[in-house]
Amino acid sequence: MFRHAILRLPGANYADGLTRVDLGVPSFELTLAQHAAYADALRDAGLALTVLPADPRHPDGTFVEDTAIVLAEGAILTRPGASSRLGEAEAxxxxxxxxxxxxxxxxxxxxVDGGDICEAGRHVFIGISARTNEHGARQLARWLQTRGYGASTVDIRGLDSILHLKSGIACLAGERLLLIPELAAHPAFAGHERVVVDAAEAYGANAVQVNDTVLLARGHPKLAANLRALGYRLRELDMSEFAKLDGGLSCLSLRF
Structure with a gap:
């Protein structure tokens, strides 16, 4: 059960953040509205929120997930892999x-970017990516071990379709994984029940289970129908302005 979440408001310079995609320039007004709806969804799922002000030094600062790994047993500040984001963990x-x-x-x-870290029960998958390197993964794995967690790495550097591991995977209820097709057959996930997301709805793989609700990006009808058939209660949210900066649902909060 999650009880708290930390969020940071997008700043007026949000559109200056990093991106690998060309989906257009985000609207600041719509970004704020979508962020507010996201915060409301977390509150409705039972979380108390700490909403931090925008940090004008860091256009990507609203993506707080990348700054820390938070477990019931403790927290560790990351060291983001993009040089322009190094001050976000300190902030x-x-x-x-x-x-x-x-x-x-x-x-x-x-x-380490938090977006590369996927908790699945007492095991944590660590993505090796353009943002998370082997040095960081080893440090994190050692820290996780002291908290009673196992860890394994998943190298996604050969996948151009995703920036972070959690761009293509979500863990629901501890053992069931949502996976994009490129990750579905990876041996690291062999011990889990796998739900493969249609390639055309790959962005929807970055879902977030918050207590009894699964947050899902709006616009993925096949995945939504599949999850409802599996018994999940969904809250679908517009994420268009965050997708323009490679962001997803998990990126916008630290949940614990």
Missing amino acids: IEPALRAFFPTLATIEAPGT
Whole structure:
């Protein structure tokens, strides 16, 4: 059960953030509206929110998931893999210390983006990507072990379709995984029930289960119907302006 979440409002310079896609320039007004709807969905799922002000130093700062890994047993500040985002973990630290007085940190030369980290029960998948390197993965795995978690790595550097591991995977109820076709046959996931997302709806794989609700990006009818047939309660949210900067549902909050 999640009880809290930390979010950061998008700033007026949000459109200056990093992106690999060409989906157009985000509307700031619509970005704020979609962020507010996301916050409402978390509240309706039972979470108390800490909503931080926009940080004009970091256009990507609203994607707080990349700045820390948060478990019931503790939290660790990451070291984002894009140089322009290195200050974001330091900026989130005061808000995290209100809940976790003792914080571990990923140290150079390690890099870790939270978007590459997928928890599945007591096991954590760590994506090796353009943003998370082997040094960072080893540090994180050691820290996870001290908290009673196993860890394994999944190298996604050969997949041009996703930036982070969680761009193509979501864990629902501990054992069931949503997976894009490119990841569905990966041996790392062999022990889990797998739901393969249609290639045309790949963005929908970045879903988030928050207590008894699964948050799903609007516009993925096949996946929505499949999840409802499996018994999930869905909350579909417009995510168009975050998709323009490679962002998804999981990116916008730290949940614990």
